[in-house]
Amino acid sequence: MSMLLAPNQLRQMMSDYGIANAALNDGGGSDYLSIALAAGDTKTWTYSGWFLGTGEAIYPLTAKGPGGGDDETSIAINLDGRLAFYTYSDALAYHHNLVTTAKYRDYSGWMHVLVAYDSTPATPGANDVYIEINGVRVTDFDTESYPAQNVATFINDSGTHHIGTDVNKGVFPSQYSAKCELVDSQKLLSADFSEFDLVTGNWKAKAYEGTYGTNGFELLFENALNLGEDTSGNGNDWTKNGTVTQSSTPTDTAATWNALVTALGSNIFSVGNTKVTGASAQYRAKLTTLGIQVPTYWEMETPTANVNYRMGLCAIAFNPPASNVELGSSAVGVTKSVVWSSVGAVQRNGVNIITVGTWTGGDRLMYAYDPITGKFWVGKNGTWENSGDPAAGTGYVDTLDTDVTFCPAMSSNDLAPMEFFSSETSQAHTAPTGFKALTTNNLPKITDSVDNHFKAVLYTGDGVGPHAITGVGFQPDFVWAKSRDIADAHHVLDAIRGPLEAIYTNTTQAQTNQDNIRSFDEDGFTLGNRVNTLNTNGQTYVAWCASLPNIVTSGWAGSPTITPSEERYNATLGMSVVTWAGTGINGTIPHSLGVVPGMVIVKNLTSGVEGWSVWHKDLTSNAYILILSTNSAEASSPTDFNSGSHSSTLVNLGTNARTNDGVSDYVAYIFAETDFIKIGSFTGNGSTDGPMLNTGISPSFLLSKSVQASHWYIADDERSTYNPTSKVLYPNLSNTESAASNHYRDFVANGVKYRTVETEHNRSGDTYVYLMIGQPNGPSETTGR
Numbered sequence: 001m002s003m004l005l006a007p008n009q010l011r012q013m014m015s016d017y018g019i020a021n022a023a024l025n026d027g028g029g030s031d032y033l034s035i036a037l038a039a040g041d042t043k044t045w046t047y048s049g050w051f052l053g054t055g056e057a058i059y060p061l062t063a064k065g066p067g068g069g070d071d072e073t074s075i076a077i078n079l080d081g082r083l084a085f086y087t088y089s090d091a092l093a094y095h096h097n098l099v100t101t102a103k104y105r106d107y108s109g110w111m112h113v114l115v116a117y118d119s120t121p122a123t124p125g126a127n128d129v130y131i132e133i134n135g136v137r138v139t140d141f142d143t144e145s146y147p148a149q150n151v152a153t154f155i156n157d158s159g160t161h162h163i164g165t166d167v168n169k170g171v172f173p174s175q176y177s178a179k180c181e182l183v184d185s186q187k188l189l190s191a192d193f194s195e196f197d198l199v200t201g202n203w204k205a206k207a208y209e210g211t212y213g214t215n216g217f218e219l220l221f222e223n224a225l226n227l228g229e230d231t232s233g234n235g236n237d238w239t240k241n242g243t244v245t246q247s248s249t250p251t252d253t254a255a256t257w258n259a260l261v262t263a264l265g266s267n268i269f270s271v272g273n274t275k276v277t278g279a280s281a282q283y284r285a286k287l288t289t290l291g292i293q294v295p296t297y298w299e300m301e302t303p304t305a306n307v308n309y310r311m312g313l314c315a316i317a318f319n320p321p322a323s324n325v326e327l328g329s330s331a332v333g334v335t336k337s338v339v340w341s342s343v344g345a346v347q348r349n350g351v352n353i354i355t356v357g358t359w360t361g362g363d364r365l366m367y368a369y370d371p372i373t374g375k376f377w378v379g380k381n382g383t384w385e386n387s388g389d390p391a392a393g394t395g396y397v398d399t400l401d402t403d404v405t406f407c408p409a410m411s412s413n414d415l416a417p418m419e420f421f422s423s424e425t426s427q428a429h430t431a432p433t434g435f436k437a438l439t440t441n442n443l444p445k446i447t448d449s450v451d452n453h454f455k456a457v458l459y460t461g462d463g464v465g466p467h468a469i470t471g472v473g474f475q476p477d478f479v480w481a482k483s484r485d486i487a488d489a490h491h492v493l494d495a496i497r498g499p500l501e502a503i504y505t506n507t508t509q510a511q512t513n514q515d516n517i518r519s520f521d522e523d524g525f526t527l528g529n530r531v532n533t534l535n536t537n538g539q540t541y542v543a544w545c546a547s548l549p550n551i552v553t554s555g556w557a558g559s560p561t562i563t564p565s566e567e568r569y570n571a572t573l574g575m576s577v578v579t580w581a582g583t584g585i586n587g588t589i590p591h592s593l594g595v596v597p598g599m600v601i602v603k604n605l606t607s608g609v610e611g612w613s614v615w616h617k618d619l620t621s622n623a624y625i626l627i628l629s630t631n632s633a634e635a636s637s638p639t640d641f642n643s644g645s646h647s648s649t650l651v652n653l654g655t656n657a658r659t660n661d662g663v664s665d666y667v668a669y670i671f672a673e674t675d676f677i678k679i680g681s682f683t684g685n686g687s688t689d690g691p692m693l694n695t696g697i698s699p700s701f702l703l704s705k706s707v708q709a710s711h712w713y714i715a716d717d718e719r720s721t722y723n724p725t726s727k728v729l730y731p732n733l734s735n736t737e738s739a740a741s742n743h744y745r746d747f748v749a750n751g752v753k754y755r756t757v758e759t760e761h762n763r764s765g766d767t768y769v770y771l772m773i774g775q776p777n778g779p780s781e782t783t784g785r
Contacts, residue, residue: 027174031242040215056173102722109749109784184213314409446778463537556590558649584662598679686764690754
C-alpha cells in the first residue's frame with residue numbers, strides 16, 4: 001500500500017537531499033584523483049557526476065587501457081567547451097566517438113553529466129550509447145559514431161581511472177567534482193540520480209537507490225582525510241594526487257572570481273577561480289560571480305602589495321575593458337565602485353572618502369557590506385578599521401547606492417595573485433553578527449519559477465482552425481507570436497484588447513481585428529481560422545506568453561491624470577499592460593508594479609503611421625526614445641514621455657501622437673525590475689570574448705538593441721536549447737528566424753556572455769539596452785548551461 005503525500009510534504013522530502021561536499025582540483029600541478037579497478041563489465045555501464053569548470057578543460061572521467069600506450073576511454077569537456085566521449089586504441093583508432101555541438105562553458109553553475117554505454121545490442125545506436133546534460137538527452141553532435149556490437153571500453157577495465165586529468169595529454173586543470181558514481185553492468189538515466197525541483201524547476205541531485213555492481217563506486221567527498229572514499233559499499237577508494245580539497249557544492253555554491261567577465265588572456269585563474277593573477281603589468285578589474293543581496297562578509301589576501309592594489313566593491317553590471325581600468329577612479333564605467341588601497345585610502349569616483357590603516361602582503365583583508373543600508377566596512381587580521389562594528393551598523397567607511405547591485409571586486413597592475421575567500425569554511429575570521437558568506441544558500445530564498453509567469457512555447461501550424469496550443473502552464477494574458485519559417489508580421493495580443501485585436505511590432509499599422517488567436521485558455525491559447533498567418537500548415541512558430549492575472553479598472557494609487565480603461569498586471573513578474581484614450585495634454589497613467597519601471601513600450605492603436613515608442617532607463621536621458629518598429633538610433637523626443645520621470649505608481653506621457661494625442665487609443669507595456677526581470681545596458685567591445693551581463697538570473701528571454709542604428713533582436717531558451725545560442729528574430733522586421741554564427745552568445749546561470757562581433761550584438765563602443773527575463777539564482781541548485 002502506498003502513502004500519498006500532500007504537495008508541501010513532497011516538496012520537503014525532495015528538498016532534504018543535498019550535496020554536502022565536493023572536490024576541488026587545485027590546478028597548480030598534478031592534481032587529480034585516481035584508481036586502478038579490477039576488470040569488470042566494459043560493455044555496459046553508467047557514469048554520473050556533477051562538475052563545475054573554471055575556463056579550462058574538464059575531465060569527469062578518463063580510463064587508461066591496461067596495455068598502456070595511448071589507449072583510453074575519455075569523458076571530457078574540451079577547452080572549446082564541447083563534450084567528447086570516445087574510446088581510442090593504438091590498434092584500431094576510435095572505437096566510437098561522440099562530440100557535442102553544444103559548448104559547455106558556464107563557470108557559474110554546476111552541470112550534471114550522465115554517460116550511459118551498452119554495446120551488447122546487434123547495432124548499438126543513440127538509444128544504447130548516450131549523453132545527458134542536466135536531465136536532457138544530447139542529440140546534436142559535430143561528430144557522431146557508435147561502437148560495433150560488444151565493443152569494450154577501458155572504463156570498468158583494469159587500467160587506471162582518473163577524475164580531473166587526461167594523463168595522455170598531460171593536462172591537469174582546476175575543476176570542481178561532486179557526487180561521482182559509476183554503476184557497473186546497467187544502462188541508466190539521469191532521472192536515477194537527479195530530478196527537477198518542484199518549486200523552481202531547477203535540476204538538482206537526489207540519492208541513487210539502486211545497486212552499483214562489482215566495480216561501481218560512489219564518491220561523495222565527505223571524508224576530508226580520505227577524500228576518495230567509496231561510499232557505495234564496494235570499497236573502491238580513490239587516491240588523491242597533488243592538491244585536491246573539499247569545496248563548495250551544487251547545493252551551496254560559493255562565489256568565485258568570474259572568468260567570463262574579462263579576457264582570460266589578461267588574467268590567470270586557479271584554485272577553482274578563487275585565485276587570480278594578472279598576466280601583464282596593466283590594471284585588470286576582477287569581479288565575482290555572485291552579487292550581494294543580503295548583508296555579506298568576505299575576505300581577500302595577496303602575498304605582496306603595492307600602492308596600486310585596489311580591493312572593495314563594484315557594480316556587478318560593469319564590464320571591464322581590455323585597457324587599463326582602476327576601480328575607485330573617475331574613469332568611465334567604474335564610478336560605481338569603492339576600493340581600499342594598500343596605502344589606506346578608501347576611494348570612490350576618484351575621491352578619497354576616508355583614510356584608514358594601511359595593509360601589506362600576507363594581511364587577511366576583511367570586508368562587510370549591507371545592501372539594505374548601503375554601509376561598507378573594511379578591516380584586516382580580525383580588526384575593523386575606523387572603529388567599525390558592522391553588527392551595530394557603526395564605523396563604516398562609505399555609504400553606497402542601494403539601488404545598485406554590488407559584488408566584491410579588485411584591480412591592480414601587479415603580477416602577484418589575489419585570493420578571494422567567500423565561503424565560511426575558507427575564511428580566517430568569524431563574520432559579524434547578521435552578515436553571511438557569499439554563497440548561493442545565503443541568497444534570498446526562491447519560492448517560485450519564472451515558468452509560472454512567463455514562457456516561450458513552440459508550435460507547428462496545421463492549416464486548420466481552431467487549433468489549440470497547450471503547454472504554456474498558465475492562462476496567458478499577453479501573447480507575442482511570430483512565424484520562424486516564413487516572412488510574416490510579429491503579432492502582439494493581450495487580454496485587455498482581446499485575442500482578436502492584433503498589433504504588429506514590425507509595422508506602424510493600427511490595431512486590426514482578425515481571427516488569428518481566438519481565445520486565451522487555461523494552458524495556452526486557441527488559433528482561429530486565419531490560417532495563413534499564425535497557423536500555416538507545416539510552419540513553425542514561437543509565442544512568448546505572460547500571465548497578468550490582476551485586473552484594475554479604478555482606484556489606482558498615485559493620482560494619475562489620465563484614467564485608463566483597464567490595467568492587467570503581474571507585480572511578481574514585473575509587467576503591466578495599460579490601455580487608455582489619448583488626451584493630447586501632458587499627463588500620467590498609472591501602473592501597479594510598485595517600483596519604478598525600467599522600460600515602457602507604447603503603441604498608438606488608432607493611427608496607421610505612428611511607430612512603437614520605447615523608453616528605456618539607460619538611454620542618453622529620459623527625453624530619449626527608441627522605436628521598436630524601426631532600426632533607427634535613439635533620438636531626443638521629450639514629447640513622447642514628457643522626459644520620462646516615472647515613479648513607482650505612474651508613467652509620464654507627453655503629447656506626441658506616438659504616445660498621447662487627443663484622438664487615438666493607446667496601449668502601454670510596462671516593465672520593472674524584479675527577481676525575474678532585469679533591465680540594463682552594456683558597452684560592446686567588438687570581440688568574440690564579449691561582455692558578460694551578470695544579472696543574477698538564468699535567461700529565458702532577451703530583447704536588446706544598440707542605441708545606434710541597428711536592428712532589435714529577440715533570443716530565447718526554447719528556440720536555442722544549448723550554447724552558443726544563435727537563433728534570433730527581429731521585432732522590427734518580418735524576416736524569418738536567423739541562426740547565423742555571428743549571433744553567438746551564451747546563456748549562462750547568472751546572465752549572458754557575448755561571443756560575437758556582429759553589429760546588432762556587440763559592436764565596439766556601442767551602448768546596448770536590454771530587457772532580460774529568467775530564473776533567479778538562489779539556494780536551490782542553479783545549473784550551468
